[in-house]
Amino acid sequence: MVFEENNINSIIHFAALKAVGESVEKPLEYYKNNLVGALVVFELMKELNVNNFVFSSSATVYGKPEYCPIKEDFPLWTTNPYGATKLMIEDVMSDLSKANNNLNLAILRYFNPIGAHISGIIGEELNGTPNNLMPYITKVAVGQLKELSVFGNDYDTPDGIGVRNYIHVVDLVKGHLAALKKLEEKHGLVTYNLGTGKGYSVLDLVSSFEKANNIEIPYKIVERRPGDIDMCYADPTKVYKELGWKAEFDIERMCEDSWRWQSNNPKGYEENNELLGMITYEI
Amino acid sequence: MVFEENNINSIIHFAALKAVGESVEKPLEYYKNNLVGALVVFELMKELNVNNFVFSSSATVYGKPEYCPIKEDFPLWTTNPYGATKLMIEDVMSDLSKANNNLNLAILRYFNPIGAHISGIIGEELNGTPNNLMPYITKVAVGQLKELSVFGNDYDTPDGIGVRNYIHVVDLVKGHLAALKKLEEKHGLVTYNLGTGKGYSVLDLVSSFEKANNIEIPYKIVERRPGDIDMCYADPTKVYKELGWKAEFDIERMCEDSWRWQSNNPKGYEENNELLGMITYEI
Numbered sequence: 001m002v003f004e005e006n007n008i009n010s011i012i013h014f015a016a017l018k019a020v021g022e023s024v025e026k027p028l029e030y031y032k033n034n035l036v037g038a039l040v041v042f043e044l045m046k047e048l049n050v051n052n053f054v055f056s057s058s059a060t061v062y063g064k065p066e067y068c069p070i071k072e073d074f075p076l077w078t079t080n081p082y083g084a085t086k087l088m089i090e091d092v093m094s095d096l097s098k099a100n101n102n103l104n105l106a107i108l109r110y111f112n113p114i115g116a117h118i119s120g121i122i123g124e125e126l127n128g129t130p131n132n133l134m135p136y137i138t139k140v141a142v143g144q145l146k147e148l149s150v151f152g153n154d155y156d157t158p159d160g161i162g163v164r165n166y167i168h169v170v171d172l173v174k175g176h177l178a179a180l181k182k183l184e185e186k187h188g189l190v191t192y193n194l195g196t197g198k199g200y201s202v203l204d205l206v207s208s209f210e211k212a213n214n215i216e217i218p219y220k221i222v223e224r225r226p227g228d229i230d231m232c233y234a235d236p237t238k239v240y241k242e243l244g245w246k247a248e249f250d251i252e253r254m255c256e257d258s259w260r261w262q263s264n265n266p267k268g269y270e271e272n273n274e275l276l277g278m279i280t281y282e283i
Numbered sequence: 284m285v286f287e288e289n290n291i292n293s294i295i296h297f298a299a300l301k302a303v304g305e306s307v308e309k310p311l312e313y314y315k316n317n318l319v320g321a322l323v324v325f326e327l328m329k330e331l332n333v334n335n336f337v338f339s340s341s342a343t344v345y346g347k348p349e350y351c352p353i354k355e356d357f358p359l360w361t362t363n364p365y366g367a368t369k370l371m372i373e374d375v376m377s378d379l380s381k382a383n384n385n386l387n388l389a390i391l392r393y394f395n396p397i398g399a400h401i402s403g404i405i406g407e408e409l410n411g412t413p414n415n416l417m418p419y420i421t422k423v424a425v426g427q428l429k430e431l432s433v434f435g436n437d438y439d440t441p442d443g444i445g446v447r448n449y450i451h452v453v454d455l456v457k458g459h460l461a462a463l464k465k466l467e468e469k470h471g472l473v474t475y476n477l478g479t480g481k482g483y484s485v486l487d488l489v490s491s492f493e494k495a496n497n498i499e500i501p502y503k504i505v506e507r508r509p510g511d512i513d514m515c516y517a518d519p520t521k522v523y524k525e526l527g528w529k530a531e532f533d534i535e536r537m538c539e540d541s542w543r544w545q546s547n548n549p550k551g552y553e554e555n556n557e558l559l560g561m562i563t564y565e566i
Binding site for chain 2: 024025026027028030032035036039042043046081084088091092095096098135
């Protein structure tokens, strides 16, 4: 097996289902896949004496935060099974850390990752109608969807539209490398927000996309979605202070890279699957 | 398999590890055994179309309650991995219930079960030093342990000693039968405390035991245990109102039956294993 054939001393655990709506409809799938999957990894780590572990958590563990920006010590609760799996795994990590001083664990709470690698050949593969905003925008831009629906314009935000904290996926990756390095200092369990700290409304993102790529994105305002909140953006002070990491790419760059990926690969990896396994990229 | 050979339409899930201290030392064992075990049962229920499920939860999901008696709608949180597995399974049940209207689920939050079947041949098998009070008392009574340690006498209770809500295990069993019956009315998810509603301090229990069985239990007061709380007892109003169930056996009867089991079976089931599989008891 992979652990026997390689000298592995750190694990980054990305593997999980991640669609909120789907998790409400199929909770057992989410608990089985996300939670049991993580427990199996923890079990293997014990068996094989691997002590360094970085976990992909999510801003969803802050539930509906009372205010922004969100700090890591805000109250934690969740509003759907997807979020529950993230918070449960965080809780398990906390208990594992208390029971075993040798473990070096990092929880990274992602805000809203968008963008793609600048090469335009590594990006998010999409199946069916996108659940997230940027893939929806790029599908409209590429002509596969007619128009964007913006859910609600009566939120308590500057333009009435929900505000989120988008982060370039390559910045996110760099955050993981910084966390891996931090684990070597052996602090037990550490927890960081990975976000830019800047909130943008859905319409801010649309107009940034239009400007960056010179493409018009037709949209319509529709009713609020149940469960959506006014604002969600990170306070990234702690992660900068402790890891020296901060997001570098701005919203225009996120939009450019998202579009390069989508326009080069309207069918996702279908056309360049083979290539992908052979290349290593500088990030 | 058992589901194919029998016409099973309801499941009572008792199988779990239950020692708080052990769970702090071996959290992964607890998450694997308790949580994954329950998820496997849920998966099987789905596969085999079994919709009725009763879960052994615990008063531990109330964390350190602000006051007593404890109602079912008190805030839920936990202080150790054992408790976390109980609360996580409750959360999974809640999500399953929302996703599938056919499921009939009952969460039963046990307070402190003691006692044994009146026959004296069904009781709690003990391995090693007991983690719970009554088994400790009976081990002292039977001469296997020297004296009882009472943890702290400066709690905010009438005698300064921690107060708990003991319930006779046969009453607890009857609560499960009442819950099974309730599931037939198809209410989705229901949650009940199973407790008597009467709080007794550790020393109340000791003196009840001494009186009921005419045996002296030597004890000493020692330091508080970390994490222990002043009082914990149930408000059993809801379960009586909705299920018509209430605990019938008093503290003396609990003490008599606990002692009958222990004195008849100082080595637990070792001596009557064979018998046990063959008999059915009226409770």
